[in-house]
Amino acid sequence: MELSELYREVILTHATHPHHYGEIENPDKKAHGSNPLCGDSFDIEIKMDGDKISEISFIGAGCSISKASASMMTEMARGKTVKEFYDLLDKMEKLVRGELAEKDAEELGDLAALAGVSAFPVRVKCAILPWKTLKNAVEDDD
Amino acid sequence: MNSLAGCCKKDFSTLKVKIYGKRLVYLDSAATSLKPESVIESITDFYRNHNANIHRGVYLLSQEATQLYEKTRSKLKKFFNTPEEGEIIYTSGTTGAVNLVASSWGRTNLGEGDVIVLSEMEHHSNLVPWQIVAREKGAELAYIPVTDSGELDLEEYKRIFKNHSVKIVAVNHISNVLGTLNPVEEIVRQAHMYGALVLIDGAQSAPHIPVDISRMDPDFYTVSGHKMLGPTGTGFLYGRRGILKSMPPYQSGGDMIEEVSLENATWNELPYKFEAGTQNIAGFVGLGAAVDYLSRMGMDRVRKHGEELSVKAREKLSSIKGMKFYGPEKGSPGGVLSFNIEGAHPHDIGTILDSEGIAVRTGHHCAQPLMKRLSVPATARASFYIYNDEQDIESLYSGIHKAVEVLKLGVK
Ligand SMILES: Cc1ncc(COP(=O)(O)O)c(C=O)c1O
Numbered sequence: 163m164e165l166s167e168l169y170r171e172v173i174l175t176h177a178t179h180p181h182h183y184g185e186i187e188n189p190d191k192k193a194h195g196s197n198p199l200c201g202d203s204f205d206i207e208i209k210m211d212g213d214k215i216s217e218i219s220f221i222g223a224g225c226s227i228s229k230a231s232a233s234m235m236t237e238m239a240r241g242k243t244v245k246e247f248y249d250l251l252d253k254m255e256k257l258v259r260g261e262l263a264e265k266d267a268e269e270l271g272d273l274a275a276l277a278g279v280s281a282f283p284v285r286v287k288c289a290i291l292p293w294k295t296l297k298n299a300v301e302d303d304d
Numbered sequence: 305m306n307s308l309a310g311c312c313k314k315d316f317s318t319l320k321v322k323i324y325g326k327r328l329v330y331l332d333s334a335a336t337s338l339k340p341e342s343v344i345e346s347i348t349d350f351y352r353n354h355n356a357n358i359h360r361g362v363y364l365l366s367q368e369a370t371q372l373y374e375k376t377r378s379k380l381k382k383f384f385n386t387p388e389e390g391e392i393i394y395t396s397g398t399t400g401a402v403n404l405v406a407s408s409w410g411r412t413n414l415g416e417g418d419v420i421v422l423s424e425m426e427h428h429s430n431l432v433p434w435q436i437v438a439r440e441k442g443a444e445l446a447y448i449p450v451t452d453s454g455e456l457d458l459e460e461y462k463r464i465f466k467n468h469s470v471k472i473v474a475v476n477h478i479s480n481v482l483g484t485l486n487p488v489e490e491i492v493r494q495a496h497m498y499g500a501l502v503l504i505d506g507a508q509s510a511p512h513i514p515v516d517i518s519r520m521d522p523d524f525y526t527v528s529g530h531k532m533l534g535p536t537g538t539g540f541l542y543g544r545r546g547i548l549k550s551m552p553p554y555q556s557g558g559d560m561i562e563e564v565s566l567e568n569a570t571w572n573e574l575p576y577k578f579e580a581g582t583q584n585i586a587g588f589v590g591l592g593a594a595v596d597y598l599s600r601m602g603m604d605r606v607r608k609h610g611e612e613l614s615v616k617a618r619e620k621l622s623s624i625k626g627m628k629f630y631g632p633e634k635g636s637p638g639g640v641l642s643f644n645i646e647g648a649h650p651h652d653i654g655t656i657l658d659s660e661g662i663a664v665r666t667g668h669h670c671a672q673p674l675m676k677r678l679s680v681p682a683t684a685r686a687s688f689y690i691y692n693d694e695q696d697i698e699s700l701y702s703g704i705h706k707a708v709e710v711l712k713l714g715v716k
Binding site: 165166168169174178199200201202203223224225226227229282284285288 | 647648649650651652655656659666667668672675681682710711712
């Protein structure tokens with residue numbers, strides 16, 4: 163098991179200096195996600211511009227994997243249409259399960275650093291939690 | 305102090321397992337203990353040589369199986385000094401035992417406005433069953449607060465009785481997170497003064513300290529056999545005879561009846577009224593071997609060993625920058641040490657320790673209200689038992705140093 167594959171520099175940087183950390187004013191949609199086993203818990207808020215995620219923020223507590231994943235997700239998802247986000251989510255899930263082809267991983271930028279998670283099965287849910295939460299936010303309709 | 309671990313490490317085959325090629329350092333006995341050879345042997349011997357269902361056969365093999373299964377009950381009676389064997393009801397563990405009481409006793413005895421007293425440091429298994437029955441019967445829950453030093457606030461506890469109609473108090477003997485040994489005798493005395501019953505969750509005390517149920521005098525006491533060297537899926541509920549007798553069956557079916565007609569049934573005597581269906585027979589035979597093992601060792605020695613290791617570990621780890629401990633400073637008779645390192649999530653620490661072969665638990669330890677009280681999402685917990693020694697503390701110490709390095713703590 164290669165710890166340096168899991169705790170890559172980009173991941174630790176995102177975890178300690180997360181992007182879009184906080185709340186946005188008058189969000190259109192939001193969702194709360196938690197992982198009952200490890201106590202990770204995130205709140206994600208978004209603003210929509212038509213079909214596009216125009217603004218996004220998150221707050222919460224979690225391990226460095228989940229926090230880095232949330233931070234990178236906010237970078238990637240901003241400006242994407244819902245459909246594009248779903249495609250990204252699909253790639254992301256494959257990436258952390260070790261099922262994504264290398265050339266597809268290259269398109270993911272920083273996020274590709276999460277590939278190391280696939281060698282740590284119990285940590286896969288940490289990486290996915292923020293994404294599942296954003297999916298719920300996107301589908302939040304009240 | 306190494307005499308204890310030194311003499312018994314060899315009895316635990318699991319310790320020979322290599323984790324990523326490294327020596328296993330098992331520091332999660334509070335979740336479940338390792339099993340000595342004698343326990344494993346007794347289970348295979350049962351399946352090989354005595355396998356039959358109990359209480360039903362007129363044939364010799366069934367009688368042997370019944371004897372082996374029942375012998376554990378008499379060992380438990382002696383080990384825990386309960387007044388009678390019939391007051392020991394086999395369950396799957398503490399969860400099974402608390403659910404039995406909450407459901408059977410709770411549904412018949414709780415009503416509108418009655419109060420169930422719990423504490424802020426309860427395991428979910430001594431919390432959720434009470435919440436469910438309270439909601440159902442309109443009863444209320446009151447909580448004994450936990451002080452900043454990780455102890456129960458007894459003044460507040462006593463105050464609850466002044467203006468509430470307390471029916472039952474259910475608290476743990478030793479906290480699985482803080483390691484605190486709670487003053488259960490005093491808790492029992494206070495409750496009995498007001499005619500309330502007391503359930504003591506002994507999941508963490510039974511494996512670690514001498515427990516004299518007759519002296520403690522609770523109305524219920526619960527034990528998880530798998531935390532005291534026994535097989536998983538074993539444990540028991542001690543209950544005072546008069547109370548158990550008045551309680552309706554929890555589960556019904558075979559073995560728990562006296563007579564059944566098409567319309568009606570009458571219940572078997574204690575403890576069988578509460579042991580419906582085919583039981584974990586081999587498991588309880590194994591639990592008997594576990595009791596033998598601990599009896600040979602002597603619970604005074606067991607306690608001293610766990611307590612000393614928790615104190616030494618605390619001393620050793622306290623030099624690590626950003627280290628914060630949760631629980632009494634004087635160490636834990638339950639061999640428990642919970643901690644966090646500033647800037648690191650316990651989950652990351654757990655993964656890095658694992659890469660060194662060190663098994664610790666990270667998370668909320670099934671005690672979310674306590675996490676809230678401590679204002680942390682989670683902690684890391686090392687728990688020590690008879691087969692651990694100072695070398696394990698050294699390994700933990702180096703493992704945490706590695707975590708600090710990998711996570712670049714302090715580099716920020
Ligand atoms: C204090 C405490 N109570 C209850 C339990 C639940 O025990 P079991 O899982 O054996 O039912 C545990 C252990 O997980 C515990 O530590």
